Amino acid sequence: MLRIYLDQNKWVDLARAATGHQLGRQFTDALTLARAGVAAGAVSFPLDIYRYWETSKRRDDRSRDDVVDTMLELSKxxxxxxxxPLLDREIDLALQRLFGRPEHPRQVQEFGIGMRQIGEGRLDWPELDLSALPGGGASLPPGLSSQLSELVDQSVEEALLRAGPDTYRARGFAHSDSDHAQRFVxxxxxxxxxxxxxxxxxxxxxVAVRATDFGDIRPAVSDALGRIGMTYEEFMDGITVGGLMSxxxxxxxxxxxxxxxxxxxxxxQQxxxxxDFxxxxxxxxxxxxxxxVVTEKQWVHRLRQGKVDRRYNTIxxxxxxxxVDVLVTASAT
Structure with a gap:
């Protein structure tokens, strides 16, 4: 399955095409082929936690719903x-290449379905309650209860994606209260x-940037080292600066x-x-x-400069x- 990631503005472009907005005309062919690829099960447009976050900040209900409609249709x-969690596995694999252990690196499912995949079981998720039915739902035809449960899950997922800033504020959270971006700056x-x-x-x-980044991930590295019976100090004593950068x-x-x-x-100058956060x-x-990955021009340029596309075989x-060209080429192979 071809997995295509769109940043927020690119979802907006496709939403404009879906609603017939004049600014979306140039994206109509892309939307048509994307729909065909998704319907055929050949293409996936996965969402991440940041798509939920950025979408929920959109104040206008109608424009937010237009984007959500497109997200739901194409992302499924x-x-x-x-x-x-992905970093934890990456650290385990890097240590395995360096020291031959851990024998069994932690496993993470990169892709899944819904916010529960993102939350990894940390969310308090509503379950289907059949207690009001005769026999607690025991009389339901086989498979129906699982179908109903799936519908409940889908409804909750959609509600999470559609929720706007007013909904979050009513639940005691305001986007303006989050200072992560400013602290990052x-x-x-x-x-x-x-x-x-x-x-x-x-x-x-x-070197300076990577050194500051290592400070950020040090707790995760220390935890992974503990899993192979090594302390952070032992790790640092046995590695050169060049080795640490590698x-x-x-x-x-x-x-x-x-x-x-x-x-x-x-x-x-920028x-x-x-x-940027x-x-x-x-x-x-x-x-x-x-x-x-479809994102802003500045980041495409910088990622190509860093040879990210070649290193990870990413378009x-x-x-x-x-x-359009990507989807046409994929359909021909």
Whole structure:
């Protein structure tokens, strides 16, 4: 199955095509072929947690529902795992290549169905209650209860995707209360200041960025080391700086993260913005595990500069209309 990841603006483009908006005319062919591919079971457009998040921030109910309608139709509620469970497996595999253990790296299902796949059992999910029926539903024909349960799941999934900022605010959460993006910007500003103060250029910037990233993932690395009977101090004592850089690069999603961050730090005229947070945390997983990623031109350029497309055999596009060629080629093979 061909897996195609769309960032938020690309979903908006297809939603405009689906609703006949004049700005969506150039994407009509892409939508038509996408629908055909999904109907044939040959193509999947998985959503990640950040699509739920970005969609829920959209205030206008009608425009949000237009996007959700397109997401539901093309994704079929296919979803991708969160970054950190995937990172745990990537660390285990990197340690196995380095030390020959763990014998059994942790397993993660990259793709699945719905928010429960994303939440990995951490969500309090409503179950179908048949207690009001005679015999607690025992009289239902075989298979009907499972069909009803599936319908309940689908309804809950759709409600989660359609929920807007007013719904979240009514449940005690406001998007404006989240400061992750701003904290991300402040952190990258500190990194940029350190790079400038030390006059770092070229590969030295890459080393500095990866060093700061290793600080971010240190708890996950320490946990993985504990699983193979090694302390963090033993690991650091036995590895060179070059070896540590190679270890970080051997973690696929962190490699992509640091390609993006390094490229941005080289372009000092472009300041870090809160919107960068969503891209830097969202794009690494699909860039590694999907076949096609359609995102902003700046990130396509930077990911290609970092040879991410070659390293992970990923097609990178900045225009969802170009999906037509990909889908035509896929259908011919």
């Amino acid at each position: 509620q296919h979803t991708m795992a969160l970054p950190f 402040e952190f990258e500003k500190m990194v940029a200041a350190a790079i400038a103060a030390n006059g770092l250029t070229g590969n030295a910037i890459d 270890f970080i690069d051997d973690l696929p999603t962190r490699y992509v993260t640091n390609v993006m961050r390094s490229a941005k730090h080289r372009q000092t 300041k870090w913005e809160p919107n 969503a891209d830097v945390v969202a794009l690494p997983v699909p860039a590694v595990y999907c076949d096609v 990178l596009l900045d225009n969802v209309a170009d999906v």
